Amino acid sequence: MAKGPRKPKAKDTSRRRKKKVSVLTQEGIGYVDWKDINLLRRFMSDRAKIRARQVTGNNQQQQTEIARAIKNAREMALLPYNNRITTQRSASRSRDDSRFDGPVPQPSAPPPGMRPTGESETGAPPVGEAPGDGIAPAAGEAPPAGAEDALFEHTAPEAGEEVSAS
Numbered sequence: 815m816a817k818g819p820r821k822p823k824a825k826d827t828s829r830r831r832k833k834k835v836s837v838l839t840q841e842g843i844g845y846v847d848w849k850d851i852n853l854l855r856r857f858m859s860d861r862a863k864i865r866a867r868q869v870t871g872n873n874q875q876q877q878t879e880i881a882r883a884i885k886n887a888r889e890m891a892l893l894p895y896n897n898r899i900t901t902q903r904s905a906s907r908s909r910d911d912s913r914f915d916g917p918v919p920q921p922s923a924p925p926p927g928m929r930p931t932g933e934s935e936t937g938a939p940p941v942g943e944a945p946g947d948g949i950a951p952a953a954g955e956a957p958p959a960g961a962e963d964a965l966f967e968h969t970a971p972e973a974g975e976e977v978s979a980s
Contacts (some may be wrong), residue, residue: 834868836870836876837857848883848892854884861897
């Protein structure tokens with residue numbers, strides 16, 4: 815059985831990369847010290863992640879030493895576990911143009927459940943009470959007679975007195 819003409823195989827379009835040489839090999843570093851922060855930062859991304867062997871060019875032994883040194887330095891608080899990166903939002907609102915651009919409206923009065931006791935809807939004191947009754951004297955006023963006694967009615971028993979359970 816004759817087969818049709820063969821299609822040529824697709825050429826391998828990916829290029830062979832030149833193997834990356836490790837910084838440790840280039841600089842002749844034999845021991846990776848966890849206190850050498852400048853060296854360790856070269857093996858970390860901007861988000862404080864340990865870079866992969868393919869990126870740094872380390873062999874397996876070097877990568878293990880680097881990872882252990884970075885983890886020790888993190889534990890000793892010389893390096894961060896992570897770096898939070900914040901980005902500025904653009905000024906244009908392409909997704910939601912219907913939003914109101916302007917100052918946030920402020921309520922004119924507190925909600926009904928948040929009013930101080932003794933105050934009505936209008937803000938005036940209840941009928942029959944003078945301003946300041948039962949709360950605190952207004953500026954320049956003397957406290958009502960007997961107010962100090964009311965504050966100190968419940969005092970600790972004196973020495974020798976028995977405490978009755980009531």
